[in-house]
Amino acid sequence: MTTTPELYEMQEYGELGVVPKSMHAWVIKKNRFGEPLQALKQDVVPTPVIDDNQVLVRVMAVGVNYNTVWAGLGQPISVFTLHDKDYHITGSDASGIVWQVGKNVKNCKVGDEVIVTCFKQCMEHGNGGLNNPNFVSFDPMSSVNHAIMGYETPDGSNAQFVAAQAQQILPKPKHLSWEDAASYVLTYFTAYRMLMTQAEIKSGELVLIWGGAGGLGSYAIQLCREAGADCIAVVSSDEKGEFCKKLGALGYINRKEFKGYEVTDAEFNHYETMANNDRRHQMMKAIGKRIWEICGQKRSPDVVFEHSGRETFATSIFLAARFGRIVICGATTGYDLSFDVRHLWMHQKRILGSHYANFLDCRQANTLITKGKVEVINSRTYSYRDLPQAHDDLYNNKIIGNASVLVMPGDIRGLKTREEIEARFLNASKESSLPA
Numbered sequence: 001m002t003t004t005p006e007l008y009e010m011q012e013y014g015e016l017g018v019v020p021k022s023m024h025a026w027v028i029k030k031n032r033f034g035e036p037l038q039a040l041k042q043d044v045v046p047t048p049v050i051d052d053n054q055v056l057v058r059v060m061a062v063g064v065n066y067n068t069v070w071a072g073l074g075q076p077i078s079v080f081t082l083h084d085k086d087y088h089i090t091g092s093d094a095s096g097i098v099w100q101v102g103k104n105v106k107n108c109k110v111g112d113e114v115i116v117t118c119f120k121q122c123m124e125h126g127n128g129g130l131n132n133p134n135f136v137s138f139d140p141m142s143s144v145n146h147a148i149m150g151y152e153t154p155d156g157s158n159a160q161f162v163a164a165q166a167q168q169i170l171p172k173p174k175h176l177s178w179e180d181a182a183s184y185v186l187t188y189f190t191a192y193r194m195l196m197t198q199a200e201i202k203s204g205e206l207v208l209i210w211g212g213a214g215g216l217g218s219y220a221i222q223l224c225r226e227a228g229a230d231c232i233a234v235v236s237s238d239e240k241g242e243f244c245k246k247l248g249a250l251g252y253i254n255r256k257e258f259k260g261y262e263v264t265d266a267e268f269n270h271y272e273t274m275a276n277n278d279r280r281h282q283m284m285k286a287i288g289k290r291i292w293e294i295c296g297q298k299r300s301p302d303v304v305f306e307h308s309g310r311e312t313f314a315t316s317i318f319l320a321a322r323f324g325r326i327v328i329c330g331a332t333t334g335y336d337l338s339f340d341v342r343h344l345w346m347h348q349k350r351i352l353g354s355h356y357a358n359f360l361d362c363r364q365a366n367t368l369i370t371k372g373k374v375e376v377i378n379s380r381t382y383s384y385r386d387l388p389q390a391h392d393d394l395y396n397n398k399i400i401g402n403a404s405v406l407v408m409p410g411d412i413r414g415l416k417t418r419e420e421i422e423a424r425f426l427n428a429s430k431e432s433s434l435p436a
């Protein structure tokens with residue numbers, strides 16, 4: 001009979017299906033908010049215990065995401081107001097091997113190679129909200145108690161094991177390494193919902209994409225290409241602009257050349273200055289003209305892809321076409337927004353909120369990766385010990401596209417299957433457990 005091990009070392013494979021009592025994880029604590037290098041520390045914590053509808057995954061790699069940055073900063077809220085644990089494991093996506101399944105789980109089995117998404121469905125209203133008195137739609141995201149793993153819940157994926165609901169599990173695309181498979185899950189699925197489900201982009205439309213070379217933006221460009229829509233990327237360097245063109249953007253706008261369109265904190269706090277800012281108006285118009293130059297005709301964006309927030313939102317509202325849509329999922333530069341609402345009502349534009357993705361969005365998006373229609377942009381893979389550095393680089397806008405962190409494979413890149421992991425680590429852990 002196998003006894004329950006206390007802990008597996010990082011590269012110790014152990015035995016498939018045998019769960020140790022504790023695990024290594026990157027955690028934040030209440031008294032340690034700050035930038036990633038300060039907030040994130042390695043710790044040993046209890047391994048999650050799954051229920052009948054859940055799956056335990058042995059994590060091979062994770063994505064590098066803003067959820068971890070915000071959780072560490074304690075901004076805009078402390079994650080400790082969202083749960084009652086005294087530590088918080090960060091991480092909202094992963095690739096890995098199914099290690100244990102609850103008895104009701106039908107979509108995967110022990111040993112499967114999978115990716116883990118972060119939308120934890122409300123089990124009470126998980127049918128899409130039908131039992132919910134505030135019923136909005138059949139979308140499970142309309143339910144009241146759903147949560148984003150690793151931000152709204154304390155049991156994120158930046159650890160040796162992660163517990164997920166069965167519906168959070170999708171097959172890992174076979175052609176991808178563990179690190180590539182972990183790199184896209186949060187950002188790409190978010191971009192998919194924003195453009196495909198919420199904004200419903202159509203062939204022939206024009207989309208303006210802020211941060212075109214970023215985590216969300218690099219997938220937004222590819223989704224426009226797939227949908228037959230034209231897109232223009234906004235970036236902060238020509239190098240990033242050329243990268244966006246290679247992904248399929250019609251052209252790019254280097255935002256550094258249009259200084260003055262931004263809503264700064266100082267102006268935000270003095271609305272009069274902001275409302276009367278002719279210079280901003282001139283700069284927003286100049287960006288609009290640049291769009292016409294790129295298009296070769298007077299054309300305004302049918303959709304604006306937003307996540308930068310306060311600094312850019314007034315410009316997004318101004319630039320969108322009549323009846324255009326501004327779809328927004330985040331606010332890197334500030335979540336209190338200020339803009340001239342006349343541009344919205346006079347031209348009947350619509351603002352659409354969007355948040356991560358439901359199971360259907362994730363599945364449809366993942367199929368495009370599996371079929372090779374969307375290319376994974378994993379520009380840098382960090383080793384496990386450098387997870388805080390990876391998030392510091394994200395926070396300081398140093399990552400093009402997306403990045404990932406290897407968990408079990410340590411520094412060994414390019415492994416793709418369970419067999420490859422076992423060949424590399426199973427015997428190594430057996431040898432290291434032999435008596436000296």
Ligand SMILES: NC(=O)c1ccc[n+]([C@@H]2O[C@H](COP(=O)([O-])OP(=O)(O)OC[C@H]3O[C@@H](n4cnc5c(N)ncnc54)[C@H](OP(=O)(O)O)[C@@H]3O)[C@@H](O)[C@H]2O)c1
Binds near residue numbers: 065240312354
């Ligand atoms: N609600 C959700 O489900 C969800 C999911 C994922 C992400 N988000 C949020 O979306 C935001 C972006 O995430 P990400 O992973 O794409 O980050 P990212 O990889 O850092 O990309 C963001 C891009 O925004 C651009 N940017 C940075 N500062 C800017 C500014 N002041 N003005 C205009 N553009 C600026 C940068 O490009 P340039 O410097 O080249 O312009 C950067 O590449 C974050 O706030 C994140 O929390 C929300």
